[in-house]
Amino acid sequence: MRSSNPVFSRRGFSRDNGYAGFNATPQAGGPAVGTQGNPYAPQGAPYAPQGGNPYAQNPYAQQAPQYGVPPQAPATTGRMTMDDVVMRSAMTLGTVAVGAVLAWALLPVSSTSYGLAIGSALVAFVLAMVQSFKRTPSPALILGYAAFEGVFLGVLSEMYNSRWDGAPFQAVLGTMAVSGATLLVYKAGWIRVTARYARIGMTIAIAFIVVMAVNLLLVVFGVAEDGGLRSMGPLGAIVGILAILIGAFFLTLDFKQIEDGIAYGAPREEAWLAAFALTMTLVWIYVEMLRLVAIFSGDD
Numbered sequence: 001m002r003s004s005n006p007v008f009s010r011r012g013f014s015r016d017n018g019y020a021g022f023n024a025t026p027q028a029g030g031p032a033v034g035t036q037g038n039p040y041a042p043q044g045a046p047y048a049p050q051g052g053n054p055y056a057q058n059p060y061a062q063q064a065p066q067y068g069v070p071p072q073a074p075a076t077t078g079r080m081t082m083d084d085v086v087m088r089s090a091m092t093l094g095t096v097a098v099g100a101v102l103a104w105a106l107l108p109v110s111s112t113s114y115g116l117a118i119g120s121a122l123v124a125f126v127l128a129m130v131q132s133f134k135r136t137p138s139p140a141l142i143l144g145y146a147a148f149e150g151v152f153l154g155v156l157s158e159m160y161n162s163r164w165d166g167a168p169f170q171a172v173l174g175t176m177a178v179s180g181a182t183l184l185v186y187k188a189g190w191i192r193v194t195a196r197y198a199r200i201g202m203t204i205a206i207a208f209i210v211v212m213a214v215n216l217l218l219v220v221f222g223v224a225e226d227g228g229l230r231s232m233g234p235l236g237a238i239v240g241i242l243a244i245l246i247g248a249f250f251l252t253l254d255f256k257q258i259e260d261g262i263a264y265g266a267p268r269e270e271a272w273l274a275a276f277a278l279t280m281t282l283v284w285i286y287v288e289m290l291r292l293v294a295i296f297s298g299d300d
Helices: 006-010 061-067 082-106 111-133 139-163 167-187 195-220 234-263 268-297
Strands: none
Touching: 082 111, 082 139, 082 234, 082 268, 111 139, 111 268, 139 167, 139 268, 167 234, 167 268, 195 234, 234 268
């Protein structure tokens, strides 16, 4: 299973990368130790115990000195940890926040700021796609994406705040609440990320994105009025709630990918991909939460 997030879908923790793949095929010796019954466990993964892991303890390592071979490094050298993920996520989200604050402070609401916001969003999208198709994570690309995304969110938030006072603050609190609740139910085991769960969720998410794309085209060409399905009325509220639930679904997939990446020894540099994926998902939830707050605040 690959995450819905394009970062993990293209690059993260898959067998194509030579470590901890979730679609990996069992090797000749059978499934790796501790992976039986887990549809996400990398069967025969090179980082799983006894699975050909280059970082695993070599049974002949103690004999190496007599052959003039230096002893192996400890098994945990260079592996991603939760601390790595937290640190990179803080850096990436911090860059988004700084970009948003600067855009809010320096770019008053105007046609110019709208243009800059759209331009920043396009640049952020391009950087995200470039990183998604790269073989290795690039901190410069990821932080660049975060900076331009921050500018877009800053202008968007200021626009909403000018009409619905306090909406951005409420959206931030809502995003934190959704993320915290999702993490809680995931860690408590109330949600089990299985292959069936992922298939059903991804089917709903893809259908939602396709419908929203069609709706956007209808609005652009004047077929649908007042935003169509994305109106500021009850229908728009229902669509917004569904979008937030899909964002929470994305978070559960990302949590699972990160958890398994750590368990099966993904390289430390992959923490940047984890941070990138989480940032993209949180931006999704924040934007949808901002719209939802505006709808429930009414037309002032």
